[in-house]
Amino acid sequence: MNRSSVLRTDILAAAGAGAIAQACADAVSARLVGCGHADTAHPDARTGAGLLQEWEDFLAETRQSTRYNGARRFQARAAAVAAGAKDNWGEPVAALFSDTGVRALITGAARARGPWYGARRLSGLLPPLRCLSIPESGIVLGDQAAALDAVRRHLGALLDRGAVDRIDILNVPTDSALHAALARDLGGRFRVMSNDHVRHLRQLREPGSGAPIQQNSAKTRQSLRRKLRNLSDAFGGAFEFLRFDAPESTDRFVALAAEVTAHTYQVALNVGVKDDAPTRALARELAAEGLFRGYVFLGAGRPIAHVMGDLECGTFRLWATSFLPEWGRFSPGILLLDRVFDDLTEEGAERFDFGHGDAAYKRLLSTGSQTEADLTLYGPGKAAALAWAVHCVTVRCKSLLRQAAARWGVLDWLRKAGRGALRRMG
Structure with missing residues (x-):
């Protein structure tokens, strides 16, 4: 049997999870585990607290822990949401894929929101979309083949079965197996927008x-x-x-x-x-x-x-x-x-990560770079199709303007002039 087929899925969310988290669990027949205050007193291996510990151990083992994907910070956000606090990013939600231990992790935020930010003025005309936003390092793979297949199947099922209308995945290295799988498989089934950018690094x-x-x-x-x-x-x-x-x-x-x-x-x-x-x-x-x-x-x-x-x-x-x-x-x-x-x-x-962006000082001080992509996947519904069309037009216009500025050699000058104008405006 393919190992990926036996990976179980646990979805963690705030206690009393919202409709999107519930829909995500239902779409993939996953167990939904609340991670509010009530779970922390029960250290059994399959409670919320136990899963959070498995999560921390997995990140330590793979050395991929960042401030975006830590279990303790996720738990704190989930507890705050369960207690009624407002979270501007949405409801924290995570999926753990396990057999004898965690093999892959997806962490993000779920919320209903208007169309892509480039179309804010159309928010009254376009219906809100159910969105899952996955931040930088929000997808972590351990056992590569099984984990990659589980993540790919999971994201595809969320869109295909209508649990969410759009999935945003930030900062995926374009030379990674994850990017190849998403572009090859999900890109062939769903509408995908890719916004490429450069991350500069300095090896210390x-x-x-x-x-x-x-x-x-x-x-x-x-x-x-x-x-x-x-x-x-x-x-x-x-x-x-x-x-x-x-x-x-x-x-x-x-x-x-x-x-x-x-x-x-x-x-x-x-x-x-x-x-x-x-x-x-x-x-x-x-x-x-x-x-x-x-x-x-x-x-x-x-x-x-x-x-x-x-x-x-x-x-x-x-x-x-x-x-x-x-x-x-x-x-x-x-x-x-x-x-x-x-x-x-x-x-x-070992290294200094400047983050994404192509500012002149980053090019000057870095010793290398990698190309990454922000991927936006739209589901099959009509609302998602309309939002995708608006997204395509706005991104294309921005790209043409940027290319023209770079071709004319004025991109850095425009950045500097724009910053000066903003500074004078206060």
């Missing part, structure tokens, strides 16, 4: 030996040291590099980072670090687990640049970085990142 240590990598030439190192001295001299020597990783220090970091962000174009886009309760809570939570890292350049007591991210399984993942534009002539963002590379290497980190 040699794979295998773990030896630190000297990235910069002697000339570049000398240039960076000179720029750093000039920046320090501009503050009369009152210049500090600060690192934040303890739970009791994260509130201060968030306040400093938000102060920098408030003077950049990021605030006009409603991105970057915000000094609010959710950001502070997440930073404290990850710091308590030893994962949070925050870095700041402080000049004369004022923050002028920051870097924020998490370090897990040897990889530092960048969440946000920015610097005060008035000090841009000294390149404080580049100088801070260079100092962060050294700090992370000293504590044993």
Whole structure:
């Protein structure tokens, strides 16, 4: 018998799961397990608490744990939703595929929402879709053949049987077996949109030996040291590099980072670090687990640049970085990142993940890149077909404009000009 055919499916959701989670379980004849407060007191192997422990063990074994797919954070979200708290991402839902142990994991959020974000103004005309959103690293495969087949069958069944109308899967490497299976099989059965982008990476240590990598030439190192001295001299020597990783220090970091962000174009886009309760809570939570890292350049007591991210399984993942534009002539963002590379290497980190996006500083500082795709799969219904058509038109228009700007050599200039305009707009 094909091993994939004996993998059982357990779907975890908030206690008193919503209609979409119930439909997902019904579509694949899976057991629905509530993961609210009531489950934590029962450590039996097949209760919610037991499954969450199997989940954690699976991530530790595969070294694919990230802040997006951890069981403890999932449980906390599920408990909050079960207690009536609003979750802007939707109801947390996960599927575990097991035989003698977990072989694959899907974690995401389910909710009814309007059409693709590029068609917000049509929300009143198009009916809401039942959506399953799977974040970066939300699909983890262990035993490759069985796990891949189980995941592919599961996602196909959710669409085919109407449990959901649309599935969003973020940041799937285009050279991976998962991407090939989704594009080959599900792409042949359902309408699929693919938005490709580049993720830049910087290798900090040699794979295998773990030896630190000297990235910069002697000339570049000398240039960076000179720029750093000039920046320090501009503050009369009152210049500090600060690192934040303890739970009791994260509130201060968030306040400093938000102060920098408030003077950049990021605030006009409603991105970057915000000094609010959710950001502070997440930073404290990850710091308590030893994962949070925050870095700041402080000049004369004022923050002028920051870097924020998490370090897990040897990889530092960048969440946000920015610097005060008035000090841009000294390149404080580049100088801070260079100092962060050294700090992370000293504590044993293997790579720095800049995240997706093709910003000029990422191209400059990375040692490699990989192409990834955000996949959107639409089901067979009429509402899904209409939303897919709108999605196609808006994505195509955006792609043509971007290609034209790149062909004319003005893409980076347009980005810089746009950020300057947003900054002036506040």
